[in-house]
Structure formats: C-alpha cells, structure tokens
Amino acid sequence: MTPEFRHVLSSLRAHRVPALLVIFEIALACAVLCNAVFMIGQRMSDMHLPNAIDEQGIVVVSMRGGDAAGAAGSVPRDLEALRSIAGVQAAGSVTSVPLDNNGQNDAFGTSPDARMEDAASVTLEYSFLGEGADKALGLHLLQGRFFTAEEYANSSLRPELMPRSHVAIITQSLAQRIWPGQSAIGKVMYSKPLWYTVVGVIADVLCSNDAVRSGGDRGFYYGAFFPIDPAGSVGAFSPANPQTNYVLRSLPAERDRVLGEAVRRLKQLNPAAVIQAKRFTDVRDQYFADNASVAITLAVICVIMLLVTAFGIVGLTSFWVRQRRRQIGIRRAIGASRRQVVYYFQTENFLLSTIGVMLGMALAFGINLYLMQHYQMQHMPWYYLPAGALTLWLLGQLAVLGPALRAAQVPPMVATRAA
Amino acid sequence: MFGYYLDLAWRSLRRTPVMTALMVLAIGLGIGASMTMLTVLHVMSDDPLPDRSAHLFVPHLDPRPANFTQNLYAPDASANFTYPDAMALVSSRQAVRQAAMAGGTLLARRSGTGHTPFYADGRFTTPDFFAMFDLSFLSGSAWSQADEDARARVVVLSESLSREVFGTADSVGRIAHLNDADLRVVGVTRDWQPNPMFYADADAKEFSDADRFFLPLSTSLDLKFNTNGNQSSWAGSIEHNSPTLTWLQVWVQLDTASEVTAYRRYLADYAGQQKKLGRYERSADSAHLYSLMEWLAIERKVPSDIHLQVWLALAFLAVCITNIVALLLAKFLRRGGEISVRRAMGARRRDIFIQLATESAVIGFAGGVLGLILAQLGLWSVRHRPDDYAHLASMDGPMLAFTFALALGASLLAGLLPAWRACRITPALQLKTQ
Structure with missing residues (x-):
C-alpha cells in the first residue's frame, strides 16, 4: 500500500458519513444507469430490426365499407386500375x-x-x-417457390377463417424453429383439423403480435403466409364488415405520387367506400413510436441523473478541500508537489467510486432480476455492468478534477497561519 | 422565532449561492421527474366511476378445457364469456342489475347525400347497461327488455354522434343508418368516457376510445354485426353462440355485502352445475367475483412501461436526495463556528436543530417550485407522446399539493442527518480552535 493510499484511508475514516453518502449515491446512480441504458438499448434494437420486404417502396391502401356484395368482384377490377398507374411495379391484395x-x-x-x-x-x-402480393411486398424467397396461380384461385376461406388450400410460405426463423437443421420445404405443419405443406421459405419478415414474439429470441420473425382468392381476401377479417388492403410497390421516389393516384382511382371505382392510404414507413414508425418516446424519456432522466451526481461530487469535494486547507498547506510545506495534492484527491475519489460501483453493479443485477420477474424484462447481458461502472468512475474523476486543481493552488504559507 | 430562523436561513443560503443553486436544482429535477411519472400513474389508475365503482362487480367463469395451455402473452381466454354463459347470468337476474356486452365498430352515414361514411365505435349490450353505469340521457331512454327480446331495430346515440349524423342532439325517433341497417333512435346520452374504459375487452384502447352508440346485443347478432376485441375459441367453432368461444363481457351491480356473498354462491353453484353437466372441466372454485378496482388491477390496464418509468423516476429522486444530504452535511458542518457561538450564547441543541431544519425546508420549498415547473414541462412532453393515455397527463389539485409535500418532505428528510450532526458540535472545542 502506497503512503498516499494510507493517508486517504485515514482521512476517510475521519469523514465516515459524507464518504458513505458519496458511495451510496454512486451505487444508486450506477444501478439505475445500467438498467435504464439496458431498457433504452432493447427498445432501440427493436426499432432497428431488419424486415425483408421493400419497406421504402411500399404503399398500403385500405378500403372499407364499400358495397359488401360487390366487394369480392371488385378486387380484380381495382387491381387492374392500380397496376395501370405509371410507376407501379406490382400490386396485390393482402389481409x-x-x-x-x-x-x-x-x-x-x-x-x-x-x-x-x-x-x-x-x-x-x-x-x-x-x-401478386408476394411481388408487391418484395418478399425475398430463399428456398422453394411462391404460390401458383392455381393455388391462389382455389384458396377460399374455411369457417374458422383459415384457407382451404394446403400450402404455406414461412420465414426462415420460423422454419429453423419448427424444423431445426432441416429444410422445411415439403414438410407439413398441423393445427387440428388444419394442415399446410411448406412450399417456400422467405427471408425474415417482422410480425407485430406479442403472443408470437414471446416465442423465443427470433419470435419477432415467426411469420407465415397463405394464398387467398379475391373473395376470401375481402372477408378474411370479418365477413360482415368487408375490408380490402392493397399493397403497391414502386420506386421510393415515385411512392408518394403513386399513393395519391391510387386513392383517387379507388375513390372513383368505389364512391361509397372509406379509403385510407399509408406509406409502409409510416406503418413502421407508428408501430415503434412508443419505443422511441420511452427511450427518449429514459435517456433524458439518465443524463440529468449523471449531472446531479457529478454536481454532488463537486460540491462535497470542494467542501473537503476548504476544510483541509491547513492540512494541504502543511503537506505542501513539507515538500508535497502540486501534482501529489491533485493525485491525493483523485485517489480518494477513486476509492469511493470503486466501492460505489461494486455495490452499484450488485444492485443493478438485483434490480434486473426483480424486473425480469415482474415486468417481462429480459436478462441484462453482463457487459452492461462494467460499462455502467466505468461511466461512473470516469464521471467521478472528471468531477473531482476541478476541486482538486483548486486544492493544488493552496500555498504552503497556509500552514503557518492559525486556521 | 420562526421568522428569525427564516432570516438566518436566507442569509446562510445567500452566502453560498452556487451550492444553494445546486441543491435547489437537484431537488427540483428529482421532484420534476418523479412527479411527471407519478401524475401519469395517478391519472391512469384512478377510479373511472367514483360514485358507482363500489357497486360494480365482474363475474369470472372458466369454461376452458382442463388441458388448455394459456400462452402467457396471448389474451386470457377465460377473461371473456361465452354466449351461453353470459346469457345464463344475465337472464337469471340474481344481481340488482346485470348486462352482457361487446364492442363493435359500425359504418355511419350522415343524413343527406354526398357525404363520405365514417366509422364509429359503440357497444352491443343489454338494457341494464345504462342504469348500472349511470349514463345520463339528454332525451329518450334505453330500450326495454321487450325490445331486447324482439331484436328491435333500435339504437341509443351519444350526443356527439347524434350531432355528427343528424346535426342535432335531439334525434329521438329518427332513423340512423349503421352498416346498411336502419335503426330507430330511442335515446340520446350525454357523451360518456370513463378512463380507463373499464368494461371493455382488454384489446380496446382504454384511455382514448369512447362508445358513441349502443344497441341491443340481440339485434347486433341478428344483423351479424362484427364485434371488436379478443375472441378465443378452443374447439374450432367460431359461431357467436358456440359454448367454446369467449367474446362477451358481463358486469353486475350488487349493493350490499350480503348480495355480494349471495352472488358468489350463485356463481359457484352455476360453475358446479355446468361441471356436473359435463360442460366445464374445471372445478367450481374457478368461479370468481371481482370488484371494479380489483378487476382493473388484475387486467393491468396500466401498461408496465409506466410502472418501470415510475420506479426509475423514484430512484432518480433517491439519488437527488442523497446528493442533498451530502451537500447539506458539508454546509452545516462548515458552520461549526457560528453554531458554537449560538450554543455558547444559550441556544439549546433543539433550537439549532430547528434553525437548520428551517434552512432545509427553504431549499425544499424552492426546489418544489422548480420541480412543479419541470413537472408541467414533463407532462407537456408526455401529452405529445403517441400513447393513448397521453391526453390525460395533467395535474389536478391534490397532485399539485402532493408535489409540494413531497419536495418539503424530501428536503426535510435530507436535512435531518446533517442537522442532527451539526447540533452535536461541542461549542468549547470549536471556539478554541477558531
């Protein structure tokens, strides 16, 4: 143990309460920081999940409340009108x-x-x-094939709102989950009394349902697609409340014009319908809007908390410096250099921070376990702990620098004065 | 004496403006953040019907097969009722009032031609709904049980929908076109939006949706109107009257403790009887009766994100308070000389303690003012979030008072240890070394 260290320890023993307070504050800040940053990270990574469709080029137009009886027949007519819009590369109906x-x-x-x-x-x-919806979405086929014209035409809806045909296209992650290490092509998936043969495997497409996403690490990607005939696609949601969704794909630069033109043409063909159109990027932004706002709130709280912690350390160290002016003067008088005075306060802060972050990491881990139990939080990867600790260490050293430099300016003369 | 202490506190705080500002800032930030989140939690977990909630109960039956595995993240299949169970409970009339209900969205048309139709949310329900939840009618009344039994083509509109469709709040007797059906308006209610929409299925946006029309459940089934919300089935059939499809909500009104006990017994008997008949596979113990507030707690209408943010904000407040304890300790101990002089001149320890506590309270008060401003800023930003509860985020009187209480409490708590340490300074020793 260096003499520096011994000095620090003995002086800390004399200021037990303030020292404990600093340790406690650092521990608490470290624990909150680790967990908050972890939550921010989770939300940010969710927001940036890749999605293997043509996100930038897609427009979604939904049409409800048209003439219920004519709706099925109108799908081919509407699609023809949409496909003839200049710049539209593909169009199809989806549920x-x-x-x-x-x-x-x-x-x-x-x-x-x-x-x-x-x-x-x-x-x-x-x-x-x-x-045509496979091309309109820009699904990326990895294995097998897309549906044939015959499969589309022969797939009407069963009473459970499932298709009568027996073919499905599934995502790569889902294929790996159901048949690990094997090719899914030609395999059959069952949900009595339904059964579907996998004819194609596509690159991962995101899904929105919590019940699905909980299925594991890749649960975000457990998606499947079935073919449907025009009548089915209108009633798949709610037979009594027909709704048709059209997906149009164009170059991103032409997307907004295509959107306006599509609405105009559909209104002309279906004057009684309620028509809404969105860019897919809007659908995605809306889905993740909540994530973004929570992440920002957490980040603001974290930054302010670190500032408050730093100010606290500055305030307390300044007090110590003023209180020990005489001691510092004496040390300077008997030969300590300015550097050594600075070093003394840095060591002191390092010691307190170290104890603080040790406790903080344990606390952070405990909080994470509690949140996992009560709030469906995931397990925090280990590296968040040292990262949080390092942040508070650096913060402590930065905060102590100002008061320490001021301490170094104390002239040795002080030692000769009374107080 | 208090005035004197205030004066002393003011002088002392002015001597160290930077440190004072730091402390006020710390407590202000801590209070601002935690009050923002606590206010959001408060408005979201408030009683939606303070006058009626003590009388409202939701029964719970479990018709699921014994081997049914519930996906943790999927909606609870037994949270809703099957049509046969709901009808059995409503027609038994064992409670003071009872109603079965489900949400629906219908296409409405403004009277006159050339208008684009629009969608309106509403409820398909049975006649007791209005009296049980205490909706007030501007004109007309609810439909009768006879209308319900006859699947009458009638509807009750909210004031806003009546104005939107007919241009007037008084539309009783006129014909409303909803999803191509012609329905006679029998009543117009004042707009009604309990927060959360406690009686709706868990799928609804409870803090932003409001029902704008009400029509008989039997009529909606006759017209094959679609319902919103979760529908869970476990035997393939999705016919509305299937005994294996849950989709309806049931609420009952019970006014006295003995009525509650009697209804509990009735529910258990009903479940036991269904089991005997071979329809239920689970025991009669699976039948429950929850009060409105219990039901809200079970359904967790408050998103867990909000809870997490409240915890985070409180932890942040704790960091701020620790910070202030340390700073106050430093500040008070530095004034050893002054304290010793006052002690030597006859001030008791208690006097010193009260003096220093006053100083902490002054900081707390200033911090409270700052915190209030910051909390308003925070709530303003919450109101601009995309969440459905965002529009509710504002402070009421009690929350305002609580903000100050929290700020003062926190600063007094923070001042406790430093003041206690400071008043134990030995005057003689201090005076000598000075």
Missing part, C-alpha cells in the same frame, strides 16, 4: 402487412395430431396474400 397489428395468430405442431393449444405447438402470425 395485413407486417407491423400493422392486424395479423392473426395460430399455433402449429409437426405431428398430425398437433392442436393449437398443445404446449409444443409454435405460435406464429399469419396473413393472406392475394395473387
């Missing part, structure tokens, strides 16, 4: 698009007896594609 919170979910197993409620069944989010 929902990723992240619009309208996807449906079911659970499938691998044995012919598997039922939806079996614990072993995998929960997934599905939506229906009308002919």
